[in-house]
Amino acid sequence: MQTPHTDDPARVAAFEARIARGEVIEPKDWMPDRYRKQLVRMMSQHAHSEIVGMLPEGNWITRAPSLRRKMSLLAKVQDEAGHGLYIYCGTETLGVDRHELVGDLLSGKAKYSSIFNYPTLTWADVGVIGWFVDGAAIVNQTMLAKASYGPYARAMVRICKEENFHKRQGYESVATLARGTPGQRAMVQDAVNRWWWPSLMMFGPNDKDSPNSAELTRWGVKKKGNDELRQRFVNLTVPQAQAVHLTLPDPALKYNEASGNWEFGQIDWDEFWTVVKGDGPCNRERLAARRKAHEEGAWVRAAAEAHAAKQRASTVAAA
Numbered sequence: 001m002q003t004p005h006t007d008d009p010a011r012v013a014a015f016e017a018r019i020a021r022g023e024v025i026e027p028k029d030w031m032p033d034r035y036r037k038q039l040v041r042m043m044s045q046h047a048h049s050e051i052v053g054m055l056p057e058g059n060w061i062t063r064a065p066s067l068r069r070k071m072s073l074l075a076k077v078q079d080e081a082g083h084g085l086y087i088y089c090g091t092e093t094l095g096v097d098r099h100e101l102v103g104d105l106l107s108g109k110a111k112y113s114s115i116f117n118y119p120t121l122t123w124a125d126v127g128v129i130g131w132f133v134d135g136a137a138i139v140n141q142t143m144l145a146k147a148s149y150g151p152y153a154r155a156m157v158r159i160c161k162e163e164n165f166h167k168r169q170g171y172e173s174v175a176t177l178a179r180g181t182p183g184q185r186a187m188v189q190d191a192v193n194r195w196w197w198p199s200l201m202m203f204g205p206n207d208k209d210s211p212n213s214a215e216l217t218r219w220g221v222k223k224k225g226n227d228e229l230r231q232r233f234v235n236l237t238v239p240q241a242q243a244v245h246l247t248l249p250d251p252a253l254k255y256n257e258a259s260g261n262w263e264f265g266q267i268d269w270d271e272f273w274t275v276v277k278g279d280g281p282c283n284r285e286r287l288a289a290r291r292k293a294h295e296e297g298a299w300v301r302a303a304a305e306a307h308a309a310k311q312r313a314s315t316v317a318a319a
């Protein structure tokens with residue numbers, strides 16, 4: 001159900017005409033309340049996802065099998081932190097305070113991507129996350145790099161460059177395991193079996209069940225629907241799995257010559273909504289870890305505040 005605008009209809013019409021002309025909306029431009037609210041919702045959840053997303057992989061930094069793998073994983077996890085902070089900066093151009101957003105995450109009020117509520121049980125999970133999760137993020141974020149809101153679109157351009165490294169390092173690790181010992185092959189096949197369907201869920205519910213997609217599409221934030229992006233990810237990933245002789249856990253997968261799509265089976269939407277609503281395998285553990293990190297970081301925030309106050313005082317004194 002479309003939420004009625006609280007804004008002046010003429011201004012909304014002029015805004016929508018700008019969107020229709022493909023114009024980029026900048027922070028100082030007038031925008032409807034709903035446009036701003038939808039962007040804050042989507043961008044803050046994206047930022048939360050990047051920050052929480054560090055946890056599953058970070059779990060393996062101390063146990064990486066070689067210095068090369070450790071360095072690659074360290075770089076990736078550090079990148080994710082940067083992505084989160086970068087997108088929080090983007091939300092602040094909409095007049096929100098990131099501390100408020102982080103408070104919503106820590107209180108459990110805000111969402112983050114369901115994919116990060118699954119456990120990383122073996123080293124192979126790290127490679128499969130790079131391949132599937134960052135691969136899905138690239139499909140989604142390449143589309144968002146054309147979003148109507150300038151700061152978000154520009155953030156996506158920069159982030160996608162790093163996501164490509166994330167996907168490549170992940171797929172290389174997967175390919176190495178896939179041609180390794182029988183034990184390594186079994187380990188990476190097991191990781192593929194566990195991460196495939198949750199990765200498809202990253203793209204959100206089917207468009208027909210999506211309460212936000214129509215509005216976001218009308219306003220040019222989303223250029224493509226959840227279903228189209230999911231299908232693109234499947235089409236890209238199936239040949240990659242075949243190339244390393246790994247089997248995707250979907251007996252219904254079949255290539256449709258006419259459409260050029262790899263048709264796939266039914267997603268378990270009960271599992272999806274259970275995880276989105278907070279009852280996934282690791283939801284509580286992830287929030288507990290973020291709350292602990294936030295508490296342990298209190299002294300850093302206090303020190304930064306004290307330093308900033310001292311700077312302000314000396315600036316006033318010098319004026």
Ligand code: 3HC
Binds near residue numbers: 163
């Ligand atoms: N996980 C958690 N919540 C999800 C979800 C998912 N995979 N998919 C949908 N939802 C939530 C939505 O937030 C919405 O709830 P809300 O209205 O309370 O916010 C509800 O389910 C209905 O979904 P909609 O399709 O209506 O929501 P959207 O139109 O916002 O689509 C989305 C969901 C595809 C995640 C979209 O928000 C999006 O593209 N967001 C930006 C990209 C993003 O956040 N990616 C997350 C992964 S980040 C990542 O992969 C990091 C990489 O470095 C590894």
